[in-house]
Amino acid sequence: MLNGVDAKKAIAGPAAQALVAAGFSNATGHNAAANAAKTAVYFVPGYQTDATLVAIALHFPPTTVQPLASPSPPDVGNPQDANVVVLVGADSAPPNG
Numbered sequence: 001m002l003n004g005v006d007a008k009k010a011i012a013g014p015a016a017q018a019l020v021a022a023g024f025s026n027a028t029g030h031n032a033a034a035n036a037a038k039t040a041v042y043f044v045p046g047y048q049t050d051a052t053l054v055a056i057a058l059h060f061p062p063t064t065v066q067p068l069a070s071p072s073p074p075d076v077g078n079p080q081d082a083n084v085v086v087l088v089g090a091d092s093a094p095p096n097g
Helices: 012-021 048-057
Strands: 040-043 065-067 084-088
Touching (some): 012 048, 040 048
Parallel strands (some): 040 065
16 A cells, blocks of 8 residues: 555555455555555556455545556555555545545
């Protein structure tokens, strides 16, 4: 879970906690490498279904689910060994963060 809005706002952590509460494991919050205008739920090959379920759990539209490019987009940075990466952009950030 990456906060692509404002590093001073608590966005990624609470969203990661919501995923854990929904039954997902290994959800952690971090700041994105750069700010992002659009939210995306990226997946590596074989994990599209998981990414779709994550998007549903977070109430993101299906259009946010997309394959993770190689190299990764600049705002994602190094996804390390993540199979699904959620980038919360300005279009989905809570108004008060």
